[in-house]
Amino acid sequence: MMDVKGSSNSSSTTHSDEEMTGDLRRGPWTVEEDFNLINYIATHGEGRWNSLARCAGLKRTGKSCRLRWLNYLRPDVRRGNITLEEQLMILELHSRWGNRWSKIAQHLPGRTDNEIKNYWRTRVQKHAKQLKCDVNSKQFKDTMRYLWMPRLIERIQAAASATSASPAATVSAPATDHHSVSNSDVGTGKPGHGATWGQWQ
DNA sequence: AAAGGCCTCAACCGCTTGTGG
DNA sequence: CCCACAAGCGGTTGAGGCCTT
Numbered sequence: 001m002m003d004v005k006g007s008s009n010s011s012s013t014t015h016s017d018e019e020m021t022g023d024l025r026r027g028p029w030t031v032e033e034d035f036n037l038i039n040y041i042a043t044h045g046e047g048r049w050n051s052l053a054r055c056a057g058l059k060r061t062g063k064s065c066r067l068r069w070l071n072y073l074r075p076d077v078r079r080g081n082i083t084l085e086e087q088l089m090i091l092e093l094h095s096r097w098g099n100r101w102s103k104i105a106q107h108l109p110g111r112t113d114n115e116i117k118n119y120w121r122t123r124v125q126k127h128a129k130q131l132k133c134d135v136n137s138k139q140f141k142d143t144m145r146y147l148w149m150p151r152l153i154e155r156i157q158a159a160a161s162a163t164s165a166s167p168a169a170t171v172s173a174p175a176t177d178h179h180s181v182s183n184s185d186v187g188t189g190k191p192g193h194g195a196t197w198g199q200w201q
Numbered sequence: 202a203a204a205g206g207c208c209t210c211a212a213c214c215g216c217t218t219g220t221g222g
Numbered sequence: 223c224c225c226a227c228a229a230g231c232g233g234t235t236g237a238g239g240c241c242t243t
Contacts, residue, residue, distance in 0.1 A: 027211095049228075050228070050229095063213085063214090067211085099231095099233090100232090101232065102232085114232095117232070118209070118210055
């Protein structure tokens with residue numbers, strides 16, 4: 001989806017791109033391109049992205065190939081449904097390291113820095129905005145630490161006991177929550193819409 | 202049923218950092 | 223030490239899908 005700015009054809013693009021690199025493709029990857037990239041990496045391995053792009057016959061920059069591979073094609077990449085545990089982890093790690101997305105991602109197996117960054121921007125920052133405070137403000141950090149994180153933990157525990165203990169017993173969820181926990185998908189997906197941070201408050 | 206608005210996330214860009222000559 | 227190139231990182235963009243009116 002994307003930045004189609006100069007999409008595959010030259011026309012509207014700024015010439016400079018074309019000059020140096022021949023006609024490079026941009027925008028969404030096709031199934032065929034994905035296939036080529038996967039195949040090439042399967043036999044030759046990663047690395048040397050610029051030459052990889054050339055050798056694989058892809059009309060893409062090395063950067064583009066690298067990104068596509070790391071964020072989407074890698075076999076171990078997980079997408080969608082950021083779990084409660086992952087959300088908690090993200091909050092914790094972000095409070096420690098700030099916007100060091102790749103560093104944070106290292107602690108969330110299968111998650112990419114891009115995905116975590118998107119998560120943070122679309123949900124956390126949005127919420128800060130609603131509270132009319134800056135994500136970096138003490139107020140926001142405190143809210144996160146003393147309100148949202150404990151609630152996340154409660155929900156994680158509640159979910160755990162709900163699954164382990166028989167389902168019947170409506171968990172003695174300490175949950176402060178009035179609006180039930182409903183969709184466990186704070187994390188993702190379009191259907192997400194309202195089902196985001198509202199749950200935490 | 203259609204229109205408009207909002208949300209998500211893939212992919213881009215520019216800058217920084219790392220590495221080799 | 224300096225320069226050039228490659229890789230990595232964080233910020234930003236915008237197409238497309240979903241929801242609401």
